[in-house]
Amino acid sequence: MKTKRFLILILSLAILTGSFLGTAHAEKVFRWSGSWGNTWDLSFHQGFIWVHMMGLTEGLMKWDKDMNLVKGVADSYTISEDGTVYTFKIREDAKWSNGDKLTAHDFEYGIKYILDPKNGKGSFFGGAWYIKNAKDYANAVIPDPDQVGIKVLDEHTIQFTLDGPHPDFLTTCSLPTLYPMHKTSIEKLGNKAFDAGNLVTNGPYKLAAYTPNVEYVLEKNPYYYDADKVEIDKIVGKLGGDPFLMYKRNEVDLINVGAAQLPVIEKDPVLKKELITFPQSTVNVIYIHAFDHPAFDDIRVYTALQKAIDKEKICKFVYRGLAKPAYSWVTDLIPGSTANDPEVVEKFRFDPEAARELLAEAGYPGGEGFPTIHFLIHTGQASDPLILAVKSEWEKNLGIKVVIDNLEVGVWSVKIWQVHDEPTVSFSGASILYPDPAAPLTMNYVEGALAGSLKRKDVVEITKLGVQQTEALKAGDTKKATELAEKIKDITYAKASPEAKKMMNLVEQAQRTADPDERLELYRQANKIRDLNMYGYGSTRSFPLIQPMAARLVKSDFEVPFNQYLVGFPVNFAYIKTK
Amino acid sequence: MASYIIKRIGWIIFNLLILSLITFILIKNVPGSFLELQILIGQAGTTATGLTIAEAEKVKGVETEMMKRWGETVPLWKQYLTFIKGLVTLDMGPSFRWPTQTIEEIIAKTFPVSFTIAILAVTIAVFIGIPLGVLAALKQNSWIDYLVSALVMIVSAIPNYVMAVFVIFLFSFWIPILPTYGWGQPKNYILPVLAMSFGPIGSIAGYMRTSLLDTLKQDYIRTAWAKGGTERHVIFGHAMKNSLIPLVTILGPMISQLILGTVFVESMFGVPGMGQYFSQAAGSRDYPLMMAQTVIFGLILMIMNLIVDIIYFFLDPRIRLSGKES
Numbered sequence: 001m002k003t004k005r006f007l008i009l010i011l012s013l014a015i016l017t018g019s020f021l022g023t024a025h026a027e028k029v030f031r032w033s034g035s036w037g038n039t040w041d042l043s044f045h046q047g048f049i050w051v052h053m054m055g056l057t058e059g060l061m062k063w064d065k066d067m068n069l070v071k072g073v074a075d076s077y078t079i080s081e082d083g084t085v086y087t088f089k090i091r092e093d094a095k096w097s098n099g100d101k102l103t104a105h106d107f108e109y110g111i112k113y114i115l116d117p118k119n120g121k122g123s124f125f126g127g128a129w130y131i132k133n134a135k136d137y138a139n140a141v142i143p144d145p146d147q148v149g150i151k152v153l154d155e156h157t158i159q160f161t162l163d164g165p166h167p168d169f170l171t172t173c174s175l176p177t178l179y180p181m182h183k184t185s186i187e188k189l190g191n192k193a194f195d196a197g198n199l200v201t202n203g204p205y206k207l208a209a210y211t212p213n214v215e216y217v218l219e220k221n222p223y224y225y226d227a228d229k230v231e232i233d234k235i236v237g238k239l240g241g242d243p244f245l246m247y248k249r250n251e252v253d254l255i256n257v258g259a260a261q262l263p264v265i266e267k268d269p270v271l272k273k274e275l276i277t278f279p280q281s282t283v284n285v286i287y288i289h290a291f292d293h294p295a296f297d298d299i300r301v302y303t304a305l306q307k308a309i310d311k312e313k314i315c316k317f318v319y320r321g322l323a324k325p326a327y328s329w330v331t332d333l334i335p336g337s338t339a340n341d342p343e344v345v346e347k348f349r350f351d352p353e354a355a356r357e358l359l360a361e362a363g364y365p366g367g368e369g370f371p372t373i374h375f376l377i378h379t380g381q382a383s384d385p386l387i388l389a390v391k392s393e394w395e396k397n398l399g400i401k402v403v404i405d406n407l408e409v410g411v412w413s414v415k416i417w418q419v420h421d422e423p424t425v426s427f428s429g430a431s432i433l434y435p436d437p438a439a440p441l442t443m444n445y446v447e448g449a450l451a452g453s454l455k456r457k458d459v460v461e462i463t464k465l466g467v468q469q470t471e472a473l474k475a476g477d478t479k480k481a482t483e484l485a486e487k488i489k490d491i492t493y494a495k496a497s498p499e500a501k502k503m504m505n506l507v508e509q510a511q512r513t514a515d516p517d518e519r520l521e522l523y524r525q526a527n528k529i530r531d532l533n534m535y536g537y538g539s540t541r542s543f544p545l546i547q548p549m550a551a552r553l554v555k556s557d558f559e560v561p562f563n564q565y566l567v568g569f570p571v572n573f574a575y576i577k578t579k
Numbered sequence: 580m581a582s583y584i585i586k587r588i589g590w591i592i593f594n595l596l597i598l599s600l601i602t603f604i605l606i607k608n609v610p611g612s613f614l615e616l617q618i619l620i621g622q623a624g625t626t627a628t629g630l631t632i633a634e635a636e637k638v639k640g641v642e643t644e645m646m647k648r649w650g651e652t653v654p655l656w657k658q659y660l661t662f663i664k665g666l667v668t669l670d671m672g673p674s675f676r677w678p679t680q681t682i683e684e685i686i687a688k689t690f691p692v693s694f695t696i697a698i699l700a701v702t703i704a705v706f707i708g709i710p711l712g713v714l715a716a717l718k719q720n721s722w723i724d725y726l727v728s729a730l731v732m733i734v735s736a737i738p739n740y741v742m743a744v745f746v747i748f749l750f751s752f753w754i755p756i757l758p759t760y761g762w763g764q765p766k767n768y769i770l771p772v773l774a775m776s777f778g779p780i781g782s783i784a785g786y787m788r789t790s791l792l793d794t795l796k797q798d799y800i801r802t803a804w805a806k807g808g809t810e811r812h813v814i815f816g817h818a819m820k821n822s823l824i825p826l827v828t829i830l831g832p833m834i835s836q837l838i839l840g841t842v843f844v845e846s847m848f849g850v851p852g853m854g855q856y857f858s859q860a861a862g863s864r865d866y867p868l869m870m871a872q873t874v875i876f877g878l879i880l881m882i883m884n885l886i887v888d889i890i891y892f893f894l895d896p897r898i899r900l901s902g903k904e905s
């Protein structure tokens with residue numbers, strides 16, 4: 001009797017478990033690792049905000065799965081002949097995740113919310129700064145938001161007036177700075193409107209749960225106009241743990257992998273099959289900081305430093321093939337790039353003999369008399385093998401001394417802006433976020449490149465002024481800060497090299513050019529000048545090292561289109577399919 | 580007793596003020612700020628270090644209304660008083676790093692998690708450490724003693740994040756019964772608690788062994804043996820009771836350390852506790868959160884010490900809380 005009861009109990013449990021498992025199995029869940037961030041408020045632009053772009057919120061434009069720019073919630077659009085007025089019609093079936101209608105007012109509210117100096121500020125404004133008076137409003141120069149060039153013509157029509165013709169404005173309409181926001185919930189709930197359960201979104205997914213540092217859960221938005229085409233019901237983003245162990249344990253379906261994991265993956269037939277690698281528009285760069293030394297006024301020294309690094313060898317042995325040498329700031333994924341231009345490649349390709357000759361011509365034969373270079377890194381970079389590889393290449397091939405200064409990240413963030421007594425360099429990655437020739441040549445970057453062309457004493461002077469400007473800003477002395485900014489600008493424009501000024505003219509000309517081929521050619525020429533002279537796009541001279549490849553492990557039952565421009569994230573969760 | 584507790588609470592408040600002032604001075608003198616770090620590394624991919632002229636202008640815009648409370652424009656003494664006022668009124672404002680969460684919300688959410696994990700880890704450590712220590716003491720100089728002592732040394736010396744990897748391999752790969760990551764289900768507690776309990780097991784076993792050996796040499800134990808007491812009666816009736824007293828003193832600080840000192844374990848297993856917030860706040864120069872967490876940590880430590888002293892009073896009537904021997 002007892003045995004019989006026990007068997008019945010076991011059988012019931014098995015049926016119950018089976019039915020639960022059955023239910024769980026029917027729901028399509030995609031779990032991934034590799035996202036990060038701290039808030040869902042779009043005005044605080046941090047890494048996590050890109051999750052909005054991948055599934056939570058949708059702009060007027062979006063990427064299709066093959067990374068072509070297509071209409072998002074825009075039904076149609078027109079561009080004025082002079083390229084400065086964009087008028088969008090919004091889809092009438094577009095809704096928010098709470099069922100509310102999505103209107104032109106939501107776009108106006110969202111964009112102005114992000115620009116509003118009272119709200120959070122990130123560090124990326126994208127196309128929002130193309131809108132007339134937007135930059136001045138964001139910087140509190142203009143207090144009246146009505147002066148920003150955004151006009152709601154009717155409930156479903158919005159018009160943007162730009163400060164000039166910017167053909168890439170359409171592309172930037174796919175980025176979070178031009179997203180709509182749900183006014184009612186934000187005005188009613190304040191900060192709480194960005195909590196899971198309260199956040200109202202208009203994309204294919206809504207935020208169901210969020211535990212900081214642990215995970216977030218997105219659920220399919222039933223009100224999304226294209227909800228029928230969204231296959232995955234739930235997206236789970238894991239915000240910690242050891243991704244590789246989690247992947248092997250089948251706790252996640254997608255992870256980023258690095259060169260260190262490649263040997264293990266190569267030996268495992270299943271993992272090897274699931275490994276996906278693809279190029280991304282990121283370049284690792286060496287920045288030359290502010291210090292005054294005559295050696296660094298000589299372009300031959302910079303050329304020697306670059307030619308002395310065997311990038312091929314670093315890519316092969318340090319990155320195990322997960323990178324390729326970079327000779328341009330702009331990868332060949334961006335139209336107008338001169339990454340493969342023979343003149344650029346030839347000028348900077350590895351040639352230790354030529355590098356030594358150049359250094360000797362500059363007055364430092366065999367590195368004799370050349371100052372010690374300080375390589376400023378922060379603790380997060382300490383394990384990057386690239387730093388040691390560069391140090392070793394410079395010391396071996398040029399006979400110069402390189403010292404690595406490893407600093408805590410906060411200290412590092414201050415040091416890199418200071419004027420140094422000895423030559424100081426640092427290292428970082430930089431990405432171009434969308435494939436338009438204007439993206440790596442915005443006026444911000446061009447002004448940075450102008451500063452990169454300055455003589456060392458001028459670099460030191462503008463750096464000192466920059467430090468004073470930051471202090472004035474922190475002290476609330478905006479008048480002094482503005483004066484200092486003007487002074488920096490004056491010095492930069494007056495003392496920039498003729499080549500850098502030529503580059504700027506080309507960009508200004510390109511911004512006024514409507515013909516796409518002509519525009520592309522102008523940007524290409526500007527890129528080439530920047531690459532050949534190593535102006536970079538920061539306020540100091542710099543040069544590219546390598547273009548890292550993205551490497552992902554994706555479970556074989558999923559098909560994930562990746563975005564090469566957005567540091568290799570999925571294009572959109574809505575495009576993930578099961579096989 | 581009541582007057583003693585009130586006096587101690589007074590000292591706790593005074594010490595917390597000193598602690599918060601020292602922390603404030605230190606934090607304000609550390610190079611780097613939240614804003615600078617955000618501009619440099621708070622972006623997805625665009626980690627270009629070269630701040631262009633136009634971008635430098637943004638620094639002005641970055642200081643939001645939220646940050647003005649802590650901004651450079653407010654005098655230091657006022658910032659400090661604002662913090663103290665916030666602490667007293669439980670209105671500490673938003674964190675920099677987590678701008679849509681207030682400090683008190685963060686602490687209210689994370690403290691119970693860290694506290695539970697710490698208590699569970701210490702409980703396991705007590706249940707395993709005490710018998711191990713007793714066994715080693717009773718079998719002094721035997722192979723059992725050597726084995727226990729060696730184990731104690733090993734588990735005490737290995738950091739909890741190494742133990743975390745060990746338990747992951749043990750229970751997620753070799754015997755694949757537990758998930759490596761996640762939160763919300765009872766099974767998610769097992770691995771982090773285990774990883775965190777190894778160190779305390781070592782400490783407790785070590786203390787227990789030494790303490791019991793000391794007690795066994797006392798005159799009253801010799802008297803108990805002489806009176807013909809059984810081994811069970813002498814060891815567990817007399818020696819154990821007194822040997823446990825010194826152990827109480829280490830449990831308080833042990834719990835407080837586990838509450839905040841679990842950064843790696845939390846991040847490895849996805850535990851939404853205080854440790855990760857604390858390390859992230861320091862790394863990103865999130866002043867309000869750093870200040871609040873330092874004070875909370877000090878408070879926990881002092882309260883634990885007070886509780887230990889009170890428990891000590893009840894365990895050992897010879898001890899007068901005033902510090903005078905009876």
